[in-house]
Amino acid sequence: MSTYLIKNAKVLGGDAQDVLISDGRIAEIGTGLAAPDATQIIEADGHVLLPGLVDLHTHLREPGREDAETVETGTRAAALGGYTAVHAMANTDPVADTAGVVEQVWRLGQESGRCDVHPVGAVTIGLNGERLAELGAMHESAANVKVFSDDGKCVHDAVIMRRALEYVKAFDGVVAQHAQEPRLTEGAQMNEGTVSGILGLRGWPAVAEEAIIARDVLLAAHVGSRLHICHVSTAGSVEIIRWAKSKGWDVTAEVTPHHLLLTDELVRSYDPVYKVNPPLRTAEDVAALREGLADGTIDAVATDHAPHPTEDKDCEWAVAAMGMLGLETALGIVQQTMVESGLLDWAGVADRMSVRPARIGRLDGHGRAIAVGEPANLVLVDPSARRTVEPSELASKSANTPYAGLELPGRVAATFLRGVPTVIDGKLA
Amino acid sequence: MKRHLISAADLTRDDALLVLDTAEELAHIAERPIKKLPTLRGRTVVNLFFEDSTRTRISFEAAAKRLSADVINFSAKGSSVSKGETLKDTALTLQAMGADAVVIRHGASGAPHTLANSGWLRGSVVNAGDGTHEHPTQALLDAFTMRRRLNDGKGDLEGRRITIVGDVLHSRVARSNVLLLATLGAEVTLVAPPTLLPIGVETWPCQVSYDIDSTLAKSDAVMMLRVQRERMNASYFPTEREYSRRYGLDEKRMAALPEHAIVMHPGPMNRGMEIAANVADSPRSTIVEQVTNGVSVRMAVLYLLLGGSEPAVTTTATEENAK
Amino acid sequence: MTKASPNSGSRPSDLDPASARAVLEASDIDRVVTRIAHEIVERAKGARDVVLLGIPTRGVALARRLAERLEDIEDEKVPVGALDITMYRDDLRLRPARALERTEIPADGIDGKLVVLVDDVLFSGRTIRAALDALNDIGRPRAVQLAVLVDRGHRELPIRADYVGKNLPTSQREKVQVLLNEYDGRDAVLLGTRGDAAPVPPAATPEAK
Ligand SMILES: [Zn+2]
Numbered sequence: 028m029s030t031y032l033i034k035n036a037k038v039l040g041g042d043a044q045d046v047l048i049s050d051g052r053i054a055e056i057g058t059g060l061a062a063p064d065a066t067q068i069i070e071a072d073g074h075v076l077l078p079g080l081v082d083l084h085t086h087l088r089e090p091g092r093e094d095a096e097t098v099e100t101g102t103r104a105a106a107l108g109g110y111t112a113v114h115a116m117a118n119t120d121p122v123a124d125t126a127g128v129v130e131q132v133w134r135l136g137q138e139s140g141r142c143d144v145h146p147v148g149a150v151t152i153g154l155n156g157e158r159l160a161e162l163g164a165m166h167e168s169a170a171n172v173k174v175f176s177d178d179g180k181c182v183h184d185a186v187i188m189r190r191a192l193e194y195v196k197a198f199d200g201v202v203a204q205h206a207q208e209p210r211l212t213e214g215a216q217m218n219e220g221t222v223s224g225i226l227g228l229r230g231w232p233a234v235a236e237e238a239i240i241a242r243d244v245l246l247a248a249h250v251g252s253r254l255h256i257c258h259v260s261t262a263g264s265v266e267i268i269r270w271a272k273s274k275g276w277d278v279t280a281e282v283t284p285h286h287l288l289l290t291d292e293l294v295r296s297y298d299p300v301y302k303v304n305p306p307l308r309t310a311e312d313v314a315a316l317r318e319g320l321a322d323g324t325i326d327a328v329a330t331d332h333a334p335h336p337t338e339d340k341d342c343e344w345a346v347a348a349m350g351m352l353g354l355e356t357a358l359g360i361v362q363q364t365m366v367e368s369g370l371l372d373w374a375g376v377a378d379r380m381s382v383r384p385a386r387i388g389r390l391d392g393h394g395r396a397i398a399v400g401e402p403a404n405l406v407l408v409d410p411s412a413r414r415t416v417e418p419s420e421l422a423s424k425s426a427n428t429p430y431a432g433l434e435l436p437g438r439v440a441a442t443f444l445r446g447v448p449t450v451i452d453g454k455l456a
Numbered sequence: 457m458k459r460h461l462i463s464a465a466d467l468t469r470d471d472a473l474l475v476l477d478t479a480e481e482l483a484h485i486a487e488r489p490i491k492k493l494p495t496l497r498g499r500t501v502v503n504l505f506f507e508d509s510t511r512t513r514i515s516f517e518a519a520a521k522r523l524s525a526d527v528i529n530f531s532a533k534g535s536s537v538s539k540g541e542t543l544k545d546t547a548l549t550l551q552a553m554g555a556d557a558v559v560i561r562h563g564a565s566g567a568p569h570t571l572a573n574s575g576w577l578r579g580s581v582v583n584a585g586d587g588t589h590e591h592p593t594q595a596l597l598d599a600f601t602m603r604r605r606l607n608d609g610k611g612d613l614e615g616r617r618i619t620i621v622g623d624v625l626h627s628r629v630a631r632s633n634v635l636l637l638a639t640l641g642a643e644v645t646l647v648a649p650p651t652l653l654p655i656g657v658e659t660w661p662c663q664v665s666y667d668i669d670s671t672l673a674k675s676d677a678v679m680m681l682r683v684q685r686e687r688m689n690a691s692y693f694p695t696e697r698e699y700s701r702r703y704g705l706d707e708k709r710m711a712a713l714p715e716h717a718i719v720m721h722p723g724p725m726n727r728g729m730e731i732a733a734n735v736a737d738s739p740r741s742t743i744v745e746q747v748t749n750g751v752s753v754r755m756a757v758l759y760l761l762l763g764g765s766e767p768a769v770t771t772t773a774t775e776e777n778a779k
Numbered sequence: 780m781t782k783a784s785p786n787s788g789s790r791p792s793d794l795d796p797a798s799a800r801a802v803l804e805a806s807d808i809d810r811v812v813t814r815i816a817h818e819i820v821e822r823a824k825g826a827r828d829v830v831l832l833g834i835p836t837r838g839v840a841l842a843r844r845l846a847e848r849l850e851d852i853e854d855e856k857v858p859v860g861a862l863d864i865t866m867y868r869d870d871l872r873l874r875p876a877r878a879l880e881r882t883e884i885p886a887d888g889i890d891g892k893l894v895v896l897v898d899d900v901l902f903s904g905r906t907i908r909a910a911l912d913a914l915n916d917i918g919r920p921r922a923v924q925l926a927v928l929v930d931r932g933h934r935e936l937p938i939r940a941d942y943v944g945k946n947l948p949t950s951q952r953e954k955v956q957v958l959l960n961e962y963d964g965r966d967a968v969l970l971g972t973r974g975d976a977a978p979v980p981p982a983a984t985p986e987a988k
Pocket residue numbers: 178179180205257258304305
């Protein structure tokens with residue numbers, strides 16, 4: 028295995044140091060390190076070195092919608108975005124509700140070799156919310172599933188949710204809830220508020236999310252289980268989670284990059300690229316989410332990377348699919364919204380985009396300290412670079428990014444997965 | 457004027473007055489033995505209807521034909537519109553056929569906006585009602601009717617008090633009317649049970665009330681909105697009877713209106729539900745007139761969008777050609 | 780077309796003021812209108828079935844003046860109206876859509892009458908062609924005649940005026956501007972060069988006078 032010497036990297040944004048990578052691990056950290064023979068030297072020039080990013084929420088679409096994304100294309104996008112591990116959501120076709128499907132996805136990830144793929148198992152059979160899927164079997168499979176979610180649908184039945192929360196305790200699993208009260212969101216098209224009233228689009232009230240979160244933190248507390256909340260999108264949700272954490276309950280939460288930046292004002296264009304679940308909310312919600320992420324109420328940034336083929340977005344709003352790309356732009360959005368605003372430093376970014384998500388997913392090899400002996404899962408970021416998002420240049424098979432034409436700060440210069448570069452000079456290795 | 461008419465908010469006060477004044481002139485032509493004008497000869501107007509609405513389609517069709525445009529009626533209802541591509545493919549077909557204007561009625565809010573801004577076709581897009589969003593030509597014909605009855609067919613509606621009653625939440629007519637009437641200076645009050653008012657209505661340029669009886673005595677016009685059958689079983693209100701009692705316009709309520717006030721309804725009506733039969737048929741009712749006026753207003757819109765090399769200009773006063 | 784209502788006041792001057800000179804003064808216009816009134820009476824053998832239709836904007840004012848003179852001569856009311864020809868123009872697509880002007884047909888209509896169209900300037904003849912089309916949709920006059928204050932030549936259609944206030948030889952580059960008290964605060968006919976320096980091809984400004 029090759030040896031790499033990263034020279035002059037600001038580890039977690041701190042002082043510049045050299046980092047020597049050998050045999051998949053960090054071999055040495057210091058200044059003025061000598062390069063052993065056959066070492067490839069990477070001049071970091073003051074770029075920031077972070078632990079490889081971990082995404083708790085990725086839709087890789089395989090099996091079933093290989094026209095939108097595959098594990099191969101999705102992991103390329105992930106590596107370019109600085110990720111070394113992603114959690115692949117279960118709403119595939121067939122649904123990842125059996126050991127067979129999760130193992131298939133896990134193997135495809137292994138074959139790609141660019142990024143670890145950890146399948147998420149469905150909570151209920153077919154995401155129907157009625158009967159528990161074989162959670163234990165998925166856990167025991169080669170995929171070693173720890174995170175379970177019916178994402179895309181809410182586990183709305185309180186009894187099923189309670190049972191799932193309880194059941195996964197046996198193997199330290201966690202249920203990741205897509206919080207959306209179904210009756211309050213029938214036919215919902217966008218955030219319910221001033222804009223939906225004007226546009227005549229069926230509203231998606233904040234309370235539909237908050238009511239489920241409130242119920243579930245109470246349920247989790249009652250049965251003493253771990254609970255993770257997917258893509259928190261409202262100020263009220265942040266408040267409820269803050270309250271639950273103040274009680275000492277084992278509740279974690281994630282926010283997407285787009286909910287940190289975009290608001291429902293964009294829907295005035297009726298451009299389906301802004302159609303997403305949960306919907307884009309208001310500027311007040313955005314501010315509360317940033318604050319929640321900054322103070323740790325929200326543990327993680329998760330992309331909810333949701334590729335869709337052109338025909339599912341090049342149409343009228345009502346029939347367009349929900350979701351937007353995220354993997355290749357997440358870090359730039361976080362730099363813009365959190366770092367440049369002074370809400371988080373780079374150590375904080377490492378915590379919210381790597382350390383905590385790895386801990387929530389119980390991924391032992393990721394989200395570790397940058398220290399001698401640790402697995403060399405790393406990302407090198409050039410924070411001073413700027414780039415304009417061009418959908419056709421993205422590695423994802425789809426192009427439904429809401430950031431087309433937007434100039435974002437930062438650039439992933441290199442990504443290492445267990446000491447092997449997956450990205451070098453900003454390009455796939 | 458803008459190239460498309462998607463929302464009543466697309467119209468400035470000058471635009472709106474130009475449409476109304478033009479419609480006023482065209483209304484005179486409707487009284488002549490020969491109603492046809494050669495103005496849009498060689499132009500193609502497509503009526504693209506994804507939703508059944510015979511009355512609106514006929515109104516646009518009559519308007520286009522009186523201006524000598526070629527009219528193509530394209531009823532997309534029944535064809536499978538489950539995939540969004542249908543709108544795009546249809547648009548590309550219409551573009552290939554050389555449509556100069558597409559009049560679109562669609563069940564989805566925003567579909568005309570998407571059609572106009574997608575780059576799929578070059579012609580003007582006129583919104584003939586989209587989902588629960590807007591219906592700007594209905595608002596124009598309503599304003600035209602009010603202006604004729606209340607202001608002698610001239611000027612704006614400054615200070616006129618208009619009350620709109622009913623299912624505002626799902627009403628494209630209400631949205632367009634609020635915007636246009638505010639542009640024309642009228643004072644609008646929406647009256648509805650709280651369940652049928654959208655979140656955020658307090659930001660609209662109008663007043664809101666839950667009580668019809670407190671608004672009637674000071675109304676110059678009261679517009680009753682249709683209550684759709686499907687709302688009746690969705691707990692927006694307990695029963696039809698209770699709705700009718702609390703929000704319907706019966707003779708007793710009509711008597712509370714000032715002498716000069718008019719009663720409007722965009723149709724089709726549920727007689728006995730939101731409006732009593734005797735009220736609908738009373739001399740104060742402009743319901744039939746609204747239909748007639750619809751043709752003049754739609755002629756005006758089509759003429760002003762298509763009659764020249766580009767839509768009418770209302771912001772620059774180059775009188776080079778004013779002869 | 781303009782935001783100003785069609786009948787409102789002064790026209791912005793695209794006539795270069797430095798070059799403008801009056802070819803008819805108020806007294807000339809007055810005399811000319813009177814003369815045309817007498818010619819109409821003479822040719823129509825009285826004015827009994829005459830209907831005057833002015834073409835907006837200034838043709839309408841001239842038609843009203845003519846009607847007054849006819850009434851003075853014949854001591855009988857002469858029906859006068861306005862005929863907007865906008866919707867019948869052949870050059871609609873060369874410019875943005877324009878506002879309509881008022882058409883007012885006298886109550887007894889035009890069927891069987893002698894309609895005298897009245898306009899301020901006769902130039903290409905296209906306006907009159909449109910007026911004849913418009914008239915056709917309104918009724919069937921016994922005959923149609925044309926009265927103009929100024930005939931500046933450069934016809935593009937086989938149309939001629941029956942009554943001409945003044946024949947005014949002009950070049951294409953020149954511009955004739957008729958000012959009438961009702962709109963402009965004074966009576967005059969001005970001749971000058973165009974204010975816009977660039978020569979405009981005639982096809983693009985068929986109605987320029
Ligand atoms: Zn979700």
